[in-house]
Amino acid sequence: MEKNQRTIDIVKRGLNKRYRSEKRFKIYGLSAILVSIIFLALLFISIIGTGYSAFFRTVVKLDITFDPESISKETLSTANYSGLVKKSLRGLFPNVEDRREKRQLYGLVSSGAAFQLRRLAMADPGVIGKTVSVWVPANDDVDMLMKGQMERNVPQSERRLTDKQLTWIDKLSGEDRLEKRFNTAFFTGGDSREPELAGIWGAVMGSFYTLVVTLLLSFPIGVSAAVYLEEFAPKNKWTDLIEVNINNLAAVPSIVFGLLGLAVFLNFFGLPRSTPLVGGLVLTLMTLPTIIIASRASLKSVPPSIRDAALGIGASKTQMVSHHVLPLAMPGMMTGTIIGMAQALGETAPLLMIGMVAFIVDVPHGFTDPATVLPVQIYLWADSPERAFTALTSAAIMVLLAFLIFMNSAAVLLRKKFERRW
């Protein structure tokens, strides 16, 4: 019996089982991908669902009279602009007499309205003496009501707006004085404690300056380190030790770099706290290992024949490296650098120690102005008591994700375009 059994029979007997197991294996892989896609979709849906409303804000039309009695060319910067806003509101609702009710009335309009009038008058002093219709931001509570994020059919004590305020709002929107507009302040403003005025431009600029410092430092240092280690360094115990250390550093939790930055850059060198300069230095420490490792890998992938040919026709080692190996390895190095930068863009932990997790209103204009970065801004908004900051948090996450997607696809494109295969 045993003898007559042919190999093909044994194979055939197990064939179905093997097919099944292959199918199973495929399904495992597929479901793993499916699960990650579902989670990604959930993440996007929840972020976009809560965040899209922040791209619009409610504005109120007020007829402002720039009364020459309360404002003149000399007092442009110090005039009582919120007084003008209040006066115009009183003009709209002349029957509001009670002091408490007046406060509620003034509360419909954002405190940013006064700043807006101030800017307007400073830019064009000709408005003095005239009455101008101005669209000013509404208070965040009004904004949430208009966006349907506040329940109006509940007892007064359970919502942030009183019944009186609701009737005023209805009257305003009946007169077409309330409108939802694209929220440009979100993209052009600095941070604010008033959700309707808060913007991410300050954080974007902070991130920009920080990354410029990081790039300027980590790219040249990382590439030179990689070139030396790969092309010039002798293979011995010391270079092995260095290699192990670089790989280790790539795995060190980023908060450690923050502590190092605090001890070295702030306490020893006395550099200013909360600045992009120090943030960039700390993030350089963090991204260097990534860049060195990626650069070495791309140097290794340049075939030795290129080096031999260059040396063979009489090039010096430096010429060989700078004329032939480096240009060929550059796309890989750039990809590594961009990924390192994307990592640095999303980092908050090391910045906590050097004071970049702070409330900063003024948009930074240089490397030594106090600044925060995008992920820190997200963290700070998520921690704010005002409810309207929830939408802002998600909107800021969307902006950060857009930057990350942009950087990562740039890395992919670079690789696709310039990579050479041998």
Add this chain to the structure above:
Amino acid sequence: MKRICVLALMVAFVLSAGVAVARDTVAIVGSSTVYPFATVVAEQFGKTSKFNTPKIESTGSGGGLKLFCAGVGVEHPDITNASRRIKVSECVMCEKNGVKDVIEVKIGYDGIVLANSKKTAPFKLTQRDIFLALAKDVPDPSGAEKLVLNPNKTWKDVNPELPAIKIEVLGPPPTSGTRDAFVELGMEPGGKSFKWIKAMKRKDKKQYKAICHTIREDGAYVEAGENDNLIVQKLNANPDALGIFGFSFLDQNTDKIQGSFIDNVPPTFDSIADGSYPLSRPLFFYVKKAHIQVIPGTKEYLEEFTSEKAWGPDGYLADKGMIPMPEEEREYYRKVVQSLTTISCDDLK
């Protein structure tokens, strides 16, 4: 190209060294409870004055005082916010590091609330209930004058009038000033309500503090992190749980959560302001007098903070949920700021 990079770096370093000498932005650190109030003042100040907007870091009261007391000079913060008074040990550390003239300004009050979801009835608690529910060791239920490991599982075990719901309280971690204040204002009076524990205060202060200030660690008290918004969300998801946080978060979320009555007083703006709500604490900030001349805008920031339109009963800080001080106290601290009166560590003892 590389040479240019190196050159640019060197220039950047030289420039930064130059900037480190002069700073034209007021630097503020400190309590995360005061942060939402101080930031509003800073923003108002920045937008209405010719000075830069002060920079505020939220480091916690203890962390802020540590940075503040590290020394005098532009690399150290000018002001630190605190949700409790400076400790003698901190004041001594300040003096040792040359920070000798510190101005103390009380700015207002903050209520600590225990809140639960609106889906269920509000809790009516006493401080004794809080102590019995959350202390690690409680007096033996049989009445003997000794301690046992807290056996209470439900609120009904604590007080027969309370519902038979499992004790589950979400609160801040030990690093938080809110927790310190909660322990001091909520639990200690509860412990004191037992005569023999009260008597212990004179005999053995350390033991007394350990009893009154230690929170149980068997899972009934959940450390929910410093993010109060997260606690509010968790309360909404779990109607049986109570959460501990500052009044401003209750104020912003009145549609979702409700504050528990303490001794039959609900946590409202008025009850905290008139002192009838027991869990309220003062908020402070501390300023280095030596910095006022050096950092432009410091004095003006103090004036903005102590102006009636900021910290008054109708001021914008009250809108954000800070409980204003009575008139005389405001007057007193406004004078302190005008005359730059400093404190000495002996006053604190």
